[in-house]
Amino acid sequence: xxxxxxxxxxxxxxxxxxxxxxxxxxxxxxxxxxxxxxxxxxxxxxxxxxxxxxxxxxxxxxxxxxxxxxxxxxxxxxxxxxxxxxxxxxxxxxxxxxxxxxxxxxxxxxxxxxxxxxxxxxxxxxxxxxxxxxxxxxxxxxxxxxxxxxxxxxxxxxxxxxxxxxxxxxxxxxxxxxxxxxxxxxxxxxxxxxxxxxxxxxxxxxxxxxxxxxxxxxxxxxxxxxxxxxxxxxxxxxxxxxxxxxxxxxxxxxxxxx
Amino acid sequence: xxxxxxxxxxxxxxxxxxxxxxxxxxxxxxxxxxxxxxxxxxxxxxxxxxxxxxxxxxxxxxxxxxxxxxxxxxxxxxxxxxxxxxxxxxxxxxxxxxxxxxxxxxxxxxxxxxxxxxxxxxxxxxxxxxxxxxxxxxxxxxxxxxxxxxxxxxxxxxxxxxxxxxxxxxxxxxxxxxxxxxxxxxxxxxxxxxxxxxxxxxxxxxxxxxxxxxxxxxxxxxxxxxxxxxxxxxxxxxxxxxxxxxxxxxxxxxxxxx
Amino acid sequence: xxxxxxxxxxxxxxxxxxxxxxxxxxxxxxxxxxxxxxxxxxxxxxxxxxxxxxxxxxxxxxxxxxxxxxxxxxxxxxxxxxxxxxxxxxxxxxxxxxxxxxxxxxxxxxxxxxxxxxxxxxxxxxxxxxxxxxxxxxxxxxxxxxxxxxxxxxxxxxxxxxxxxxxxxxxxxxxxxxxxxxxxxxxxxxxxxxxxxxxxxxxxxxxxxxxxxxxxxxxxxxxxxxxxxxxxxxxxxxxxxxxxxxxxxxxxxxxxxx
Numbered sequence: 001x002x003x004x005x006x007x008x009x010x011x012x013x014x015x016x017x018x019x020x021x022x023x024x025x026x027x028x029x030x031x032x033x034x035x036x037x038x039x040x041x042x043x044x045x046x047x048x049x050x051x052x053x054x055x056x057x058x059x060x061x062x063x064x065x066x067x068x069x070x071x072x073x074x075x076x077x078x079x080x081x082x083x084x085x086x087x088x089x090x091x092x093x094x095x096x097x098x099x100x101x102x103x104x105x106x107x108x109x110x111x112x113x114x115x116x117x118x119x120x121x122x123x124x125x126x127x128x129x130x131x132x133x134x135x136x137x138x139x140x141x142x143x144x145x146x147x148x149x150x151x152x153x154x155x156x157x158x159x160x161x162x163x164x165x166x167x168x169x170x171x172x173x174x175x176x177x178x179x180x181x182x183x184x185x186x187x188x189x190x191x192x193x194x195x196x197x198x199x200x201x202x203x204x205x206x207x208x209x210x211x212x213x214x215x216x217x218x219x220x221x222x223x224x225x226x227x228x229x230x231x232x233x234x235x236x237x238x239x240x241x242x243x244x245x246x247x248x249x250x251x252x253x254x255x256x257x258x
Numbered sequence: 259x260x261x262x263x264x265x266x267x268x269x270x271x272x273x274x275x276x277x278x279x280x281x282x283x284x285x286x287x288x289x290x291x292x293x294x295x296x297x298x299x300x301x302x303x304x305x306x307x308x309x310x311x312x313x314x315x316x317x318x319x320x321x322x323x324x325x326x327x328x329x330x331x332x333x334x335x336x337x338x339x340x341x342x343x344x345x346x347x348x349x350x351x352x353x354x355x356x357x358x359x360x361x362x363x364x365x366x367x368x369x370x371x372x373x374x375x376x377x378x379x380x381x382x383x384x385x386x387x388x389x390x391x392x393x394x395x396x397x398x399x400x401x402x403x404x405x406x407x408x409x410x411x412x413x414x415x416x417x418x419x420x421x422x423x424x425x426x427x428x429x430x431x432x433x434x435x436x437x438x439x440x441x442x443x444x445x446x447x448x449x450x451x452x453x454x455x456x457x458x459x460x461x462x463x464x465x466x467x468x469x470x471x472x473x474x475x476x477x478x479x480x481x482x483x484x485x486x487x488x489x490x491x492x493x494x495x496x497x498x499x500x501x502x503x504x505x506x507x508x509x510x511x512x513x514x515x516x
Numbered sequence: 517x518x519x520x521x522x523x524x525x526x527x528x529x530x531x532x533x534x535x536x537x538x539x540x541x542x543x544x545x546x547x548x549x550x551x552x553x554x555x556x557x558x559x560x561x562x563x564x565x566x567x568x569x570x571x572x573x574x575x576x577x578x579x580x581x582x583x584x585x586x587x588x589x590x591x592x593x594x595x596x597x598x599x600x601x602x603x604x605x606x607x608x609x610x611x612x613x614x615x616x617x618x619x620x621x622x623x624x625x626x627x628x629x630x631x632x633x634x635x636x637x638x639x640x641x642x643x644x645x646x647x648x649x650x651x652x653x654x655x656x657x658x659x660x661x662x663x664x665x666x667x668x669x670x671x672x673x674x675x676x677x678x679x680x681x682x683x684x685x686x687x688x689x690x691x692x693x694x695x696x697x698x699x700x701x702x703x704x705x706x707x708x709x710x711x712x713x714x715x716x717x718x719x720x721x722x723x724x725x726x727x728x729x730x731x732x733x734x735x736x737x738x739x740x741x742x743x744x745x746x747x748x749x750x751x752x753x754x755x756x757x758x759x760x761x762x763x764x765x766x767x768x769x770x771x772x773x774x
Binding site for chain 2: 023026099189
């Protein structure tokens, strides 16, 4: 973990423009605020261009996609591309049906993402492979390393495959992360919030793989720390302590868990 | 309480397609995850057919209804009916105004629900009777048993009237449940989340009245258990402990409360 | 703090019609419920007129505005004006871009608000002045008292400028409030929830400045009380205890903090 990346985020308080799904808006905003970023959520076609180009990062998450949202995402993503603002794309449930699959392809043909993040099934789908999924969760085994590398190469981006072991690759350099906790899967939107945290880390200086790896490691360590609190008895009491942990000093978080 | 129903839900992790109101999406998803189900929320007309027919249950909740949502609900509900997927309908605020009243009638003329659940005022409205309500809450007294039986008979469904005493009826067999806690009324969306839990229980084997009664009893017992925790000082601290309790072993929950 | 105002709210349980932003719907509903009000959220053009005129207050918050919402807000606001129901307007992010700026002007030309609340940047924008902002937060210093007075005079309303020191003015009488806590800024939607609490207090008897001042003082005192709990380790654990505190007896809250 490069703690300077997190410190730089907290100094900068990057403004992250979210066009994300309705289920997770509140949790993503709270998680990003805790981590040290500044969320803005706007999806009206009339304003997304203005919001994106004045942001420090743009997150496009297709979790509850509509036709209107696809258009707004393309406008926002292209404005970000023009302004040099990094775009993070989260293709939630892309393999689930034709509408999601075609919409994400349309978005990726129009917008150049700095980062594409998703589970193995979602990222495999983007390179024409299918892994067993249930709803929006991928359940089958996959070769995460190979998937990350090929998505990175195909889309000329940094690819993140999340799972028990997370993998990040820019096509040349690949790293993995093993921090995390099973309770993350019992709280809705933790994966979506990770997209917000990745967006914040992309707004500071450093190599993409290092920035993303730091974000993954910190996020998982925060979950481990929260889950270890004795007041945590299940997913309900885990969530607020996870938000608290996202606000912690990374060095403190590391010390506490040793 | 038939604990096998809850155990079967947790083994199956049923995928429940929600077209529900925006206020409660996050809480419903978290509550269903805690209980052992798997939520998916999608309301674009382009995908609801595909999502519904591959789900284990469909929940239609009209809490923040729009014209677009009525169309999406009918497409999703009909796809579920064709595929034999049980549909749970929650007519939130149906008596409140003409738009809600007419929309729910349109939905119920197009979709055959396995379960209709609501408070006394909402269910009475569906059989042409009016009970005093305030906003989306029914406040007047009603004959819950008679309302449940007549809704079940009129719509050839299983009807659930929620309240201090919950009543479930398939038109022939009727049972009541008295578990629950006043704090449930101080957290938004607990009634909506109950719809998610009912949907999950409808996806496993057993008679409808038994499955629904088990869900009602477990849900109320979880609330009682959460409210009894000494850290709970009000609705804010109750909500996370209620989510924790929804994840508990039903036998453990029973033992703790004896 | 005039505790009778809060007692009267709790007796009346005012129904507050929210057309508010998607990020905060759940938190606003839970906060208002805790405080003693009764939230209803509805934004379909087909029903907003009916909902508004039978409510005890209407809150219009432009946090995630769309063209459709502007129309719904005008219908709801005009129905409330006709029925004598007080309207609270929260011009979230009004200075951020042309769409928000023009939309709020359209709303304020069509609807007469009883209260306009926002941060210094948002309210200054409504009288043609610009203060440095970041996203939807105002960051520059401003003369809050002067801004509140001029907004009140220009719009013939009661104006509330929120910040480290909150200021309320009806154009003639002006009061300030210094309760509050920095953690409020680390939880998304606390300012939006304040709009719900103000709406609830506007539904009871008393002078507007006194009612608003009581709401501001109680809201900030609740935050201070919550933040002082030893279980609170960050924004995640603060939020549920803040909701608990909003449900507290105002006299108890005062005693505890002495």
